[in-house]
Amino acid sequence: MRKIQIGLLGFGTVGSGVAAILMNNPYDIDTRSHSNISVKKALVRNLLKERPYSDGISFTDKPDEILNDPEIDIVVEVMGGIEPARSYILSALQHGKNVVTANKDLLAIHGEELLNTANQYGRDLFFEASVAGGIPIIAAIRQSLTANSISSVIGIINGTTNYILSAMTEQGRDFADVLQEAQELGYAESDPTADVEGLDAARKLAILSSLAFNTRVKFNDVFVEGITKISPADIQYASELDCVIKLLAIAKNQGDGIEIRVHPALLPKKHPLATVSGVYNAVYVVGDAVGETMFYGKGAGSLPTGSAVVSDIIQIVRNMEGKASGLIGCGCYRNSPIKAADSFVTGYYIRLKVKDEPRVFATLALFFAEAGISFNSIIQKPRPENNAEIVLVTHPCKEGQLRQALDSLGSYSKLDKIYNVIRLETNGMH
Amino acid sequence: MRKIQIGLLGFGTVGSGVAAILMNNPYDIDTRSHSNISVKKALVRNLLKERPYSDGISFTDKPDEILNDPEIDIVVEVMGGIEPARSYILSALQHGKNVVTANKDLLAIHGEELLNTANQYGRDLFFEASVAGGIPIIAAIRQSLTANSISSVIGIINGTTNYILSAMTEQGRDFADVLQEAQELGYAESDPTADVEGLDAARKLAILSSLAFNTRVKFNDVFVEGITKISPADIQYASELDCVIKLLAIAKNQGDGIEIRVHPALLPKKHPLATVSGVYNAVYVVGDAVGETMFYGKGAGSLPTGSAVVSDIIQIVRNMEGKASGLIGCGCYRNSPIKAADSFVTGYYIRLKVKDEPRVFATLALFFAEAGISFNSIIQKPRPENNAEIVLVTHPCKEGQLRQALDSLGSYSKLDKIYNVIRLETNGMH
Numbered sequence: 137m138r139k140i141q142i143g144l145l146g147f148g149t150v151g152s153g154v155a156a157i158l159m160n161n162p163y164d165i166d167t168r169s170h171s172n173i174s175v176k177k178a179l180v181r182n183l184l185k186e187r188p189y190s191d192g193i194s195f196t197d198k199p200d201e202i203l204n205d206p207e208i209d210i211v212v213e214v215m216g217g218i219e220p221a222r223s224y225i226l227s228a229l230q231h232g233k234n235v236v237t238a239n240k241d242l243l244a245i246h247g248e249e250l251l252n253t254a255n256q257y258g259r260d261l262f263f264e265a266s267v268a269g270g271i272p273i274i275a276a277i278r279q280s281l282t283a284n285s286i287s288s289v290i291g292i293i294n295g296t297t298n299y300i301l302s303a304m305t306e307q308g309r310d311f312a313d314v315l316q317e318a319q320e321l322g323y324a325e326s327d328p329t330a331d332v333e334g335l336d337a338a339r340k341l342a343i344l345s346s347l348a349f350n351t352r353v354k355f356n357d358v359f360v361e362g363i364t365k366i367s368p369a370d371i372q373y374a375s376e377l378d379c380v381i382k383l384l385a386i387a388k389n390q391g392d393g394i395e396i397r398v399h400p401a402l403l404p405k406k407h408p409l410a411t412v413s414g415v416y417n418a419v420y421v422v423g424d425a426v427g428e429t430m431f432y433g434k435g436a437g438s439l440p441t442g443s444a445v446v447s448d449i450i451q452i453v454r455n456m457e458g459k460a461s462g463l464i465g466c467g468c469y470r471n472s473p474i475k476a477a478d479s480f481v482t483g484y485y486i487r488l489k490v491k492d493e494p495r496v497f498a499t500l501a502l503f504f505a506e507a508g509i510s511f512n513s514i515i516q517k518p519r520p521e522n523n524a525e526i527v528l529v530t531h532p533c534k535e536g537q538l539r540q541a542l543d544s545l546g547s548y549s550k551l552d553k554i555y556n557v558i559r560l561e562t563n564g565m566h
Numbered sequence: 567m568r569k570i571q572i573g574l575l576g577f578g579t580v581g582s583g584v585a586a587i588l589m590n591n592p593y594d595i596d597t598r599s600h601s602n603i604s605v606k607k608a609l610v611r612n613l614l615k616e617r618p619y620s621d622g623i624s625f626t627d628k629p630d631e632i633l634n635d636p637e638i639d640i641v642v643e644v645m646g647g648i649e650p651a652r653s654y655i656l657s658a659l660q661h662g663k664n665v666v667t668a669n670k671d672l673l674a675i676h677g678e679e680l681l682n683t684a685n686q687y688g689r690d691l692f693f694e695a696s697v698a699g700g701i702p703i704i705a706a707i708r709q710s711l712t713a714n715s716i717s718s719v720i721g722i723i724n725g726t727t728n729y730i731l732s733a734m735t736e737q738g739r740d741f742a743d744v745l746q747e748a749q750e751l752g753y754a755e756s757d758p759t760a761d762v763e764g765l766d767a768a769r770k771l772a773i774l775s776s777l778a779f780n781t782r783v784k785f786n787d788v789f790v791e792g793i794t795k796i797s798p799a800d801i802q803y804a805s806e807l808d809c810v811i812k813l814l815a816i817a818k819n820q821g822d823g824i825e826i827r828v829h830p831a832l833l834p835k836k837h838p839l840a841t842v843s844g845v846y847n848a849v850y851v852v853g854d855a856v857g858e859t860m861f862y863g864k865g866a867g868s869l870p871t872g873s874a875v876v877s878d879i880i881q882i883v884r885n886m887e888g889k890a891s892g893l894i895g896c897g898c899y900r901n902s903p904i905k906a907a908d909s910f911v912t913g914y915y916i917r918l919k920v921k922d923e924p925r926v927f928a929t930l931a932l933f934f935a936e937a938g939i940s941f942n943s944i945i946q947k948p949r950p951e952n953n954a955e956i957v958l959v960t961h962p963c964k965e966g967q968l969r970q971a972l973d974s975l976g977s978y979s980k981l982d983k984i985y986n987v988i989r990l991e992t993n994g995m996h
Contacts, residue, residue: 157713157855164780167899168712264710270856272710279709280694280702282598283587283876350594408862411841425587425873426700426863432838433859443855446713458890469597 140171140453143202143233144178145224146215147187147195150238150265151178153442154212154449155189165446169453177202179215203227210452212445213237214265222246229253229261234461236448238265238441244339244355247346251466258462260455262448267340268293268417270440271433272447277347277421278464284423286348288563289387293340295415295435296324296331297363297383301371301400302413305380308368323415333362334398337385344419345387345396351472353387353396359477361399370487370556373515373527374402377485380410384561393473395480401561402485402529422563478536483512483560485529488545489552492524496550503544504530507537523552529560570601570883573632573663574608575654576645577617577625580668580695581608583872584642584879585619595876599883607632609645633657640882642875643667644695652676659683659691664891666878668695668871674769674785677776681896688892690885692878697770698723698847700870701863702877707777707851708894714853716778718993719817723770725845725865726754726761727793727813731830732843735801735810741794753845763792764828767815774849775817775826781902783817783826789907791829800917800986803945803957804832807915810840814991823903825910831991832915832959852993908966913942913990915959918975919982922954926980933974934960937967953982959990 142158144151155175158165166172177194179202180187187195202208203224211228213235215221221242226249228235235254237243243250243266254261264274268291277286292298296318303314315332318324330336338358345353363383374381379402388395403410408430412418417435422428434440455461490496497516504511515527530538538557545551572588574581585605588595596602607624609632610617617625632638633654641658643665645651651672656679658665665684667673673680673696684691694704698721707716722728726748733744745762748754760766768788775783793813804811809832818825833840838860842848847865852858864870885891920926927946934941945957960968968987975981 153855160854161713161715164715165713167780168897270853271859272706275705275710276702279881280705280877281873282880283591283595283873285591285594350597408841411838423700423873424590425583425869425876427867427870429701429861429863431859431861434857437857439855440857443711443713443853446855447710450712451709454893455888455890458885458888458893460885460888460890460893463884463888463890467598 137166138171140169140173140209141176141207142173142449143205143208143211144175145199145202145211145213145221147178147180148214149438150214150441150445152187152189153438154214154445155193157439157442157446159189159191165450169450170457171453173449173453176208177205199224203231208233209456210234210236210449212449213239214445216241218242218245225250226253229257229259232257232259234260234452234456236262236445236452238263238445240266240339240343244342247343248352248466248468255462255465260452260461262452264448265441265444267343268419269433269435269437270443271417271419271431271435272444273344273419273431274347276431277344278467281421281423281426284425286421286423287389288422289344289348289419290409290561290563291341291344291385291417291419292382292409292412293385293417293419293435294331294337294383295417296328298413298417299323299415301363301366301381301383304366304368305371310368311364311366332364334360334383337383337398341385341387341396341398345394346468348387348421349389349394349470349472350467351394351470352468353474357396357474359397359399363400365556366400367556370558373487374485376515377402377513377529378405379403380405381558382409386561390475393475395475397480399559401559403561478534480535481532483530483532483562484538485527485558485560487525487527487555489523489525489555491550491552492522493550499548499550500545503548504541506544507541509533509537509541567596568601570599570603570639571606571637572603572879573635573638573641574605575629575632575641575643575651577608577610578644579868580644580871580875582617582619583868584644584875585623587869587872587876589619589621595880599880600887601883603879603883606638607635629654633661638663639886640664640666640879642879643669644875646671648672648675655680656683659687659689662687662689664690664882664886666692666875666882668693668875670696670769670773674772677773678782678896678898685892685895690882690891692882694878695871695874697773698849699863699865699867700873701847701849701861701865702874703774703849703861704777706861707774708897711851711853711856714855716851716853717819718852719774719778719849720839720991720993721771721774721815721847721849722812722839722842723815723847723849723865724761724767724813725847726758728843728847729753729845730762731793731796731811731813734796734798738798740798741796762794764790764813767813767828771815771817771826771828775824776898778817778851779819779824779900779902780897781824781900782898783904787826787904789827789829793830795986796830797986800988803917804915806945807832807943807959808835809833810835811988812839816991820905823905825905827910829989831989833991908964910965911962913960913962913992914968915957915988915990917955917957917985919953919955919985921980921982922952923980929978929980930975933978934971936974937971939963939967939971
């Protein structure tokens with residue numbers, strides 16, 4: 137049986153998961169790939185650290201010992217970050233190696249350069265693990281749904297925020313309180329910015345939307361809003377409106393351009409994504425032929441992410457056997473304009489407090505009417521004080537229209553406070 | 567651009583869907599495959615019939631005009647049935663053509679012969695469309711989850727029965743009544759046997775489980791029970807037990823053998839499959855590395871099934887470009903024993919009517935105790951007559967144990983009737 141040797145760049149959560157899977161399922165993996173696959177070397181910072189699943193692996197702190205090793209067929213980059221990961225991957229491809237990476241940060245910025253280099257050298261660069269952990273959403277878009285013109289991709293692709301919002305929903309707790317618990321449980325980082333501000337989801341969405349629409353979308357193209365302002369009151373009102381609040385990563389092909397945005401949204405409870413809770417991820421894809429599809433699973437973790445990496449390795453080994461490396465290529469053959477936020481058309485949920493006096497609601501309604509916005513539903517509950525808390529849900533309108541109404545509201549003396557403005561997502565309700 | 571010509575065997579629902587997709591998305595499909603793909607010929611019975619999406623296609627009633635045409639690169643079999651479909655596919659492979667088929671009936675019986683022939687001639691035989699329409703579950707198992715040892719596959723893979731059970735659940739209606747409506751709407755065939763008796767799901771499960779466990783599972787290996795005995799009362803009791811009733815296709819690797827069964831089952835409402843309703847399908851797969859995953863979408867229809875066929879075609883064309891046809895192969899490298907029904911271990915729901923007299927419940931409980939079966943829950947409701955309707959839900963036991971208890975019950979003078987016995991499925995509740 138042919139021998140295939142792997143060089144791992146990094147041996148943290150994902151790297152050790154890859155090693156564990158190769159050790160746990162050697163018979164299946166070798167038979168499915170017609171090869172004997174093993175990790176030869178792993179690049180680490182600290183050579184003295186004890187590591188699990190390290191049997192037979194030679195550890196090194198010198199990248200060239202992997203990148204220049206002619207016996208290493210496949211380089212697996214699981215170190216994260218932009219540099220030196222980018223240079224290492226480029227060097228590996230230039231040395232004729234196929235590459236697997238789980239690095240969403242890198243791909244969301246330098247994906248084009250990396251994929252073009254892979255193409256230039258006729259090598260596979262696979263990255264299933266970069267989005268939604270073990271869920272094979274990249275292969276679905278790049279290989280299994282290729283008959284389709286994809287109109288939208290909507291994902292719950294950040295486990296940390298989904299855990300936080302799920303716990304807030306189920307237990308009626310505050311954002312800060314649940315975030316602290318998530319940090320203690322290891323579901324959130326000590327600096328949670330990338331997760332709670334939506335940056336992590338935006339990186340993954342840049343990758344997914346590039347593939348789905350065959351056009352280059354970079355991290356900076358994504359409109360991003362995080363979940364820090366979501367309160368238990370918003371979640372409660374959403375529930376009364378038969379909705380849940382989720383951090384959604386939304387990519388839509390609008391014909392005249394594509395919308396790429398990450399933000400919290402009210403989602404109808406009947407939507408297939410609404411029941412995706414805790415650390416689970418899911419991606420909902422609509423194609424013109426296939427209709428609605430959804431892909432669900434664990435979005436992070438050593439073994440789920442390792443599953444994606446090792447399955448990519450097996451695919452690469454099969455391609456090596458057929459001398460068919462580098463066949464899929466970059467796939468960005470379009471150059472679609474990216475729509476600005478002020479052209480997004482969505483419904484809005486607006487929660488505000490006004491003086492409970494005659495004519496106040498009429499005035500408020502007039503501000504929206506003047507901006508050309510009509511309402512889908514309104515909730516006002518009796519309150520003890522001399523204030524009225526009102527929730528307005530608008531029909532779809534442009535962000536520019538909403539801003540006009542909010543500006544009028546902002547200078548209105550009877551307005552006490554605008555608590556929150558959250559978009560609605562109703563795409564795909566059947 | 568290279569020209570790739572398709573020969574269609576059949577031009578019914580799926581065949582015309584394939585033609586429609588190729589006509590609707592030519593730019594994307596050609597760019598993604600680096601080829602100009604078109605249907606050259608289609609085999610039909612009636613040459614005089616007017617057909618949609620037939621521009622540029624030459625229709626013939628002679629199979630050899632397709633099978634012997636050296637310009638045809640890929641043969642797409644969408645005629646259904648065992649013969650002559652089997653002979654045509656074998657002939658196409660022998661003539662060096664790659665093949666796509668949507669034919670579950672054929673694969674569930676002759677899959678081994680067909681895949682071995684493809685292997686022998688170094689050709690691709692792809693069949694994504696044979697299970698769950700547009701959902702890319704075959705590619706997920708054969709390509710994207712190959713790092714895993716798969717422990718279970720549970721599917722809702724028959725749209726007709728799922729439509730019927732969903733309507734019975736939502737509207738409290740009878741099986742016969744909903745079936746008739748489904749027939750009028752075209753969701754059920756005039757002879758609904760294959761669907762409602764679970765045979766269609768069994769054929770698809772034979773294919774899925776062969777791939778998931780890398781062992782040959784044929785249609786006749788599948789334990790099958792249909793949904794004709796499910797009543798609105800059962801669905802109502804299931805709901806009180808926080809469950810729904812679904813026709814499940816279940817494949818589990820039990821270590822000492824594999825369990826392959828299709829039957830109605832009580833499924834907890836919180837299970838990811840529980841919300842899959844109407845004509846939607848979903849397949850839930852558990853792997854040792856990836857954990858729980860689920861794949862959701864439309865399981866039938868011209869365009870969803872056509873999506874799977876055309877995506878297979880594109881994959882084949884990419885493989886042809888790389889001279890990498892026939893790389894995946896059959897994959898049945900194990901020979902796992904198939905477990906007999908009497909070794910299945912599941913919980914059971916039993917609905918029965920007994921005389922409402924002292925000692926009756928004690929006697930009944932004793933029958934189960936003697937068979938070593940204990941209860942998870944019991945529902946008994948007051949009824950006007952001198953009879954008691956009782957629902958027993960057992961802890962998991964072997965079918966042999968259940969049969970012993972039911973035999974004792976059967977000869978008990980106070981038993982009026984056993985309405986129904988339905989299995990429980992609780993795998994994967996997190």
